[in-house]
Amino acid sequence: MTPHFNPGKYKKRDARETPPRPFCSPDGRVENFLSDKDSSRRQFLRMAMVGSLAGLGTAAGMEFATPRLALAQSKLSPDAALQELMDGNRRFTSGRLTAHEQDLAILKQHTIEKQEPFAGVLSCADSRVPVEFLFDQSIGHVFVARVAGNIVTPEIIASLEYGAAVLGTKVILVMGHGGCGAVKATIQAKEVPGQISALYPHIQPAIDQTGPNLDAATKSNAKIQAALLREASTVISGLVKEKKLKVAAAFYDIGSGTVTILE
């Protein structure tokens, strides 16, 4: 039996903590991005490429690059979206998680065909940084890109551009974390197997800025990567200029579970 979608049924959040987030959208174009096969991914990358080549940072250009911006994406403002993440982190650190109370069967059912995440997060691949969990979020809420050292590469930009321009994320958090092995290895400039050292050049500018202090370099790296994201993507800088998107750097303390905004 397929349950009918009923927001009141699965949402048990404290009303003073979170405004309701819409999950329904009449937009059918952007469905199944994550589960789609190569064809639509290629199509998206082609679209992103065309957008970049034509310098489509303007509102008109954005409309062309993403002809069917969803009509019912998150209605949160960028500041409110960031606050929603921080509220979720406060629930996480205080042990009052609510995401698990949402009916996962209904959420899954409702997000098969579309997704309308309100936030994007670029985090390290580190296993101690479970992004959805530490922001107390469930299925369909956060568009997460992860790579060791939370560095910005063309593929990461493409992913986060898709999250913002097509799916409608209102905030992108670039989040470093305590005890980051990628930053530590770059500081030590150690011989490492395979292609691990390919991360070093991305992280080195932060170490040049702060010296070999791990936490300081990790925070600096998050800020540098956030700035890079804002500057390297005309799509993201356009949305930021229009005040439809906010890009912030953050630091996750793996001991306390606290996320701190760095800028």
Ligand SMILES: [Zn+2]
């Ligand atoms: Zn790390």
